[in-house]
Amino acid sequence: MSIEHEMIIPKQKPLPKKIADDPLGSPSMSMVVGSTGSGKSVTLMNIIMALDKRHEFDSGLFVTSNNRDALLESVEMPITTSPQELEDWIVSVKQAKQGTKHLLVLDDIQGSKDFNIMAGRSFFTNFLLSHRHYGSDPNKPAEYGVWVLMTAQTLKNSYTPTIRDQIKQWFLFFPRKPTDVKLYEDLAQDPIAMKRAMMLVKNAGKYNFLFLNKHDISEDRYFLNFKDEMKDLK
Numbered sequence: 001m002s003i004e005h006e007m008i009i010p011k012q013k014p015l016p017k018k019i020a021d022d023p024l025g026s027p028s029m030s031m032v033v034g035s036t037g038s039g040k041s042v043t044l045m046n047i048i049m050a051l052d053k054r055h056e057f058d059s060g061l062f063v064t065s066n067n068r069d070a071l072l073e074s075v076e077m078p079i080t081t082s083p084q085e086l087e088d089w090i091v092s093v094k095q096a097k098q099g100t101k102h103l104l105v106l107d108d109i110q111g112s113k114d115f116n117i118m119a120g121r122s123f124f125t126n127f128l129l130s131h132r133h134y135g136s137d138p139n140k141p142a143e144y145g146v147w148v149l150m151t152a153q154t155l156k157n158s159y160t161p162t163i164r165d166q167i168k169q170w171f172l173f174f175p176r177k178p179t180d181v182k183l184y185e186d187l188a189q190d191p192i193a194m195k196r197a198m199m200l201v202k203n204a205g206k207y208n209f210l211f212l213n214k215h216d217i218s219e220d221r222y223f224l225n226f227k228d229e230m231k232d233l234k
């Protein structure tokens, strides 16, 4: 099947260069939220492609609980549905050399009991909370380490609040549930700006998402997809 990547990351247009604006430059956790069919996995593919262009990863793993997803045909990294394989990968990354890069993708595992994403303390959630340490080079902390990309169908019951607090990049499709509208607002420093940004995304139509960049701690930044910064939201 073909994916219309250009709709999300235009090939001709490079992402912003400044590190504070660059969602993909440094190791981080990113989360894509949207109901089934909203375009989460397509967005993941686009992020993976963009990451692939700018980094050479020493290892990667794509974890899913739905291995019948046709999109997986275009995934060029090892794919698994097995919590044991995820654990083995984590063990290997914990032993990785300084100055190495690793990519972990967690797609559609929210509903799977096997991965137990709401466990406060498990091998897996501990890794997410400590992922910054692995592979990183103390002299170049912004350059090496672990990139984690996740998806969730709803923010409610989706990973623990401590993990969510560490997520810098949010790709938010307009939620079906009013409870999630409120949860989206809680993510932002300015709930009113968030509300306005969400309405703009809703009006932009299907497959559009709000990209909330919390990378720059002084202020949130809002984009329609990757392309257009939304300003004057206050």
Ligand SMILES: Nc1ncnc2c1ncn2[C@@H]1O[C@H](COP(=O)(O)OP(=O)(O)O)[C@@H](O)[C@H]1O
Residues within 6 Å of the ligand: 004, 007, 008, 034, 035, 036, 037, 038, 039, 040, 041, 042, 043, 071, 207
């Ligand atoms: N940006 C897009 N442009 C065109 N079609 C899209 C786009 N994003 C998603 N789709 C369509 O919607 C379908 C569902 O998208 P998908 O990413 O699998 O949703 P989710 O992972 O949220 O369930 C895709 O197979 C594709 O046909």
Ligand SMILES: [Mg+2]
Residues within 6 Å of the ligand: 040, 041, 042, 069, 107, 108
């Ligand atoms: Mg999907």
